Amino acid sequence: MTVNTPLCFRGKNILAPMVRVGTLPMRLLALDYGADIVYCEELIDIKMMQCKRVVNEILETVDFVAPNERVVFRTCERERHRVIFQMGSADAGRALAVAKLVESDVAGIDINMGCPKEYSTKGGMGAALLSDPDKIESILTTLVKGICKPVTCKIRILPSVEDTVDLVKRIEKTGIAAIAVHGRKKEERPQHPVHCDVIKAISEAVSIPVIANGGSHDFIKEYGDIETFQKATAASSVMIARAAMWNPSIFRKEGPFPLRKVMQDYIKYAVRYDNHYTNTKYCLCQMLREQLETAQGKKLHVAQSTQEICEAFEMSEFYEETTALFEAKKTSLETKKQDEDDQMEDPNVIKMAVRFDKREYPPQITPKMYLLEWCRKEKHPQPVYETVQRPLDRLFCSVVTVADQKYRSALWDKSKKLAEQAAAIVCLRTLGVPEGKLCEGENHLINKRKREDQEHLNNGDHGKDLAEPSHKKASFAEESSDMNAPKMQW
Numbered sequence: 001m002t003v004n005t006p007l008c009f010r011g012k013n014i015l016a017p018m019v020r021v022g023t024l025p026m027r028l029l030a031l032d033y034g035a036d037i038v039y040c041e042e043l044i045d046i047k048m049m050q051c052k053r054v055v056n057e058i059l060e061t062v063d064f065v066a067p068n069e070r071v072v073f074r075t076c077e078r079e080r081h082r083v084i085f086q087m088g089s090a091d092a093g094r095a096l097a098v099a100k101l102v103e104s105d106v107a108g109i110d111i112n113m114g115c116p117k118e119y120s121t122k123g124g125m126g127a128a129l130l131s132d133p134d135k136i137e138s139i140l141t142t143l144v145k146g147i148c149k150p151v152t153c154k155i156r157i158l159p160s161v162e163d164t165v166d167l168v169k170r171i172e173k174t175g176i177a178a179i180a181v182h183g184r185k186k187e188e189r190p191q192h193p194v195h196c197d198v199i200k201a202i203s204e205a206v207s208i209p210v211i212a213n214g215g216s217h218d219f220i221k222e223y224g225d226i227e228t229f230q231k232a233t234a235a236s237s238v239m240i241a242r243a244a245m246w247n248p249s250i251f252r253k254e255g256p257f258p259l260r261k262v263m264q265d266y267i268k269y270a271v272r273y274d275n276h277y278t279n280t281k282y283c284l285c286q287m288l289r290e291q292l293e294t295a296q297g298k299k300l301h302v303a304q305s306t307q308e309i310c311e312a313f314e315m316s317e318f319y320e321e322t323t324a325l326f327e328a329k330k331t332s333l334e335t336k337k338q339d340e341d342d343q344m345e346d347p348n349v350i351k352m353a354v355r356f357d358k359r360e361y362p363p364q365i366t367p368k369m370y371l372l373e374w375c376r377k378e379k380h381p382q383p384v385y386e387t388v389q390r391p392l393d394r395l396f397c398s399v400v401t402v403a404d405q406k407y408r409s410a411l412w413d414k415s416k417k418l419a420e421q422a423a424a425i426v427c428l429r430t431l432g433v434p435e436g437k438l439c440e441g442e443n444h445l446i447n448k449r450k451r452e453d454q455e456h457l458n459n460g461d462h463g464k465d466l467a468e469p470s471h472k473k474a475s476f477a478e479e480s481s482d483m484n485a486p487k488m489q490w
Helices: 024-033 045-049 092-105 126-131 133-146 161-172 196-205 223-233 242-246 259-272 277-293 295-302 306-312 316-344 367-377 416-431 444-458 471-484
Strands: 013-015 037-039 052-056 061-065 071-075 083-088 108-113 151-157 178-185 210-213 237-240 349-352 384-390 395-402 405-409 487-489
Touching: 013 024, 024 037, 024 259, 024 277, 045 071, 045 083, 045 092, 052 092, 061 092, 083 092, 092 108, 092 133, 108 126, 108 133, 126 133, 126 151, 133 151, 133 161, 151 161, 151 210, 161 178, 161 196, 178 196, 196 210, 196 223, 210 223, 223 237, 237 242, 242 277, 259 277, 259 306, 259 316, 277 295, 277 306, 295 306, 306 316, 349 416, 367 395, 367 416, 384 416, 395 416, 405 416
Parallel strands: 013 037, 013 237, 037 083, 083 108, 108 151, 151 178, 178 210, 210 237, 349 405, 384 487
Antiparallel strands: 052 061, 061 071, 384 395, 395 405
16 A cells, blocks of 8 residues: 655755646656656646546546646646645635645645746736735635645745745744745846845744755756755755756756757657647757757757657657557547446437537527427427536537437537537437428428517517527527536546
8 A cells, every 4th residue: 555655845856837847748757857846837726726637548647627628737646746736826715726626636735926927926826925925824824724735835035035034934834834935036037146045044044844946047057056056045955947947857866868868758758648749849949948940959840749749859650659559548448438338328218320410400400409399399398418528538428308218329429519419319310300401391490480580570679589699599499408407427
């Protein structure tokens, strides 16, 4: 049995949170090269609250997926006890909600209080929190009391040493496990010297671990420099940002690897974990830096897919082998899932292998509308749709109940709406009722809509319920049946 020991923040070399850089491939690579703890990039609380947790069986990851199907945060078992989830938040309630969402998949939660960029500060987050110690205290206290994992925060220094130390002492009282200090003021940039003396004053003033950050420009050029920076700041640990972004093998005691090997190692993780090619390309460009104008850099610059990136680095064979493995695994999982579905299938559900193709129907006319119209005519309760989504491929299947009989398509669809239309088609075809297709000839629903529209015109009601402003009726007709349709996950 694996024992989940509390994360220690003393004597550690840590990958700093970096926007667009701290995604899963970079975090895993840093761990491979010797980092003790890795932070993800800052993720905004409001965006995370919209996400659902999905176990990705193909990649063997846990994904937090936005409503638009974009993966906002991806993690895996390899880093579960080493990754700190950094959040942008200015609200204690939202921060706690997000922390509870990800708590079981990460080693700790961090609140960003140091980012000076507008995208962070405009919502009162990041460095904007430094001027609101009451809010800082509220957020951190709520998290410490509300979750079981360690809570940390990352700040920048204030204009005076005294004010900075006072703030950190107040933060310490919230019960956090450690504090990371970027040794620059919020208006200072990387070219400005890091204030080691201020970090040292903080380290000497509090008992919790202090993590020194900001030494890439002045100190950290190779592994031995990490200790130099730690001693200069009297900090418990060191957090590395840009030096690790340029070459994550900075964490290797034995010395850095050649850049080409590092980039190939990074690409392997990017392919293995299906990282979006634009993010992969961005991180590789940060590593190439002054070599962007070389032949290698130009090949990377024109790459428009993960496959083309692999071609630019002579890794096509690896890409093809990995994608083939994914396809084989996907097929295997789908077959297994289908077998399970078949075993659990309700024998009373009538099935047909059909899909809804809107090109086969007049504008504004759908099978769901026809089915609803038929139910009203026959004095049956309106159709009830029950829709489920399969986590493996995120496809949908809907079962419609009409007059106590259930109907569904044997095929899974890419959206809830399409799945419901397909279920309606199965029902209509089983009943021998027209479904509204263009090939069926005269369409009584269209004629009905035209009569309703003409009545509105005759009554001078020009601005309401025309054609698909019968859309308000049509939309309600379809969507009203959705009100009773719980959306479940298989």
